[in-house]
Amino acid sequence: MLTISGLAVDVAGRRVVDGVDLDLAAGEITALAGRSGSGKSLTARAVAGLLPGGATVSGRVLLNRDGRAEDLLGLSPHRLRRLRGSAIGYVFQESQAALNPTVTVGGHLLETLKAHGVPRPHRRTRGLAALRQAGLPAPERLWSAYPFELSGGQAQRVALALASALDPPVLIADEVTSALDPVTQAGVLDILRAGARVGQRAVLLITHDLAVAGCWADRLAVLDGGRIVESGPSCRVLRAPAHPFTADLVRASGVVPSGADSADAHVSARVAGERA
Numbered sequence: 001m002l003t004i005s006g007l008a009v010d011v012a013g014r015r016v017v018d019g020v021d022l023d024l025a026a027g028e029i030t031a032l033a034g035r036s037g038s039g040k041s042l043t044a045r046a047v048a049g050l051l052p053g054g055a056t057v058s059g060r061v062l063l064n065r066d067g068r069a070e071d072l073l074g075l076s077p078h079r080l081r082r083l084r085g086s087a088i089g090y091v092f093q094e095s096q097a098a099l100n101p102t103v104t105v106g107g108h109l110l111e112t113l114k115a116h117g118v119p120r121p122h123r124r125t126r127g128l129a130a131l132r133q134a135g136l137p138a139p140e141r142l143w144s145a146y147p148f149e150l151s152g153g154q155a156q157r158v159a160l161a162l163a164s165a166l167d168p169p170v171l172i173a174d175e176v177t178s179a180l181d182p183v184t185q186a187g188v189l190d191i192l193r194a195g196a197r198v199g200q201r202a203v204l205l206i207t208h209d210l211a212v213a214g215c216w217a218d219r220l221a222v223l224d225g226g227r228i229v230e231s232g233p234s235c236r237v238l239r240a241p242a243h244p245f246t247a248d249l250v251r252a253s254g255v256v257p258s259g260a261d262s263a264d265a266h267v268s269a270r271v272a273g274e275r276a
């Protein structure tokens with residue numbers, strides 16, 4: 001669905017993402033893991049055209065849809081804005097901060113759906129459906145709530161609903177669960193997985209947590225100093241890391257991979273039991 005090749009990002013004259021190649025397949029979750037400062041967020045932001053001012057980007061990010069490939073790095077800001085939301089959804093770690101405090105949950109959804117040309121009579125129904133799909137079973141009750149009235153888990157699900165409302169084929173989730181308790185975290189990750197499996201979406205899960213990557217991702221790429229040092233089926237990477245950096249990361253994370261080679265095999269450890 002999305003082919004990233006030779007992606008490089010420079011910030012303030014320093015190369016912080018260096019030749020990243022990644023293939024995101026429909027129906028799969030690909031985790032991009034690495035320690036703090038390794039370039040995970042800037043990789044994700046470069047894909048979505050959300051780099052900070054002054055950053056420069058090169059390489060190719062091909063979105064393959066309807067038999068056509070479109071290089072997202074060569075697009076005008078206008079075209080990119082149109083694609084964000086409809087083709088690429090992005091969920092930030094700080095969902096409370098990403099929501100406008102003066103706009104209700106319903107207002108956020110109506111605004112997004114309107115901006116992408118959804119006819120007025122369908123907007124509320126679509127918005128409520130998106131909230132339900134994001135794991136908020138009584139969305140009517142939340143429709144008039146303001147962001148400060150939401151729990152962290154609810155805010156993250158609202159952000160997920162906003163990013164998924166237009167059913168984008170690609171969804172980027174940037175550290176979306178790091179601020180959540182383990183049970184809420186598992187619920188949000190289950191929603192991401194359902195979006196991948198049922199909606200045939202390609203999901204890029206940015207995480208520093210190998211346990212999260214191992215439990216929920218089909219594939220895992222490990223980033224160090226802006227470069228991918230290892231990638232493959234997440235279970236294989238965690239069970240038999242080929243690169244010393246990955247091995248260190250696995251040891252430090254306390255992840256104990258078990259089970260078969262299948263990408264769907266379990267990873268046990270501190271997240272044992274969270275997997276639905």
Ligand SMILES: Nc1ncnc2c1ncn2[C@@H]1O[C@H](COP(=O)(O)OP(=O)(O)OP(=O)(O)O)[C@@H](O)[C@H]1O
Nearest residue numbers: 011012016035036037038039040041042043052208
């Ligand atoms: N706006 C910016 N200006 C200058 N340098 C930046 C900026 N944003 C990120 N960087 C630098 O780029 C490098 C990669 O940052 P990035 O945020 O992608 O890392 P990360 O792996 O996502 O880290 P974390 O897990 O802590 O969020 C870091 O060295 C960081 O200091």
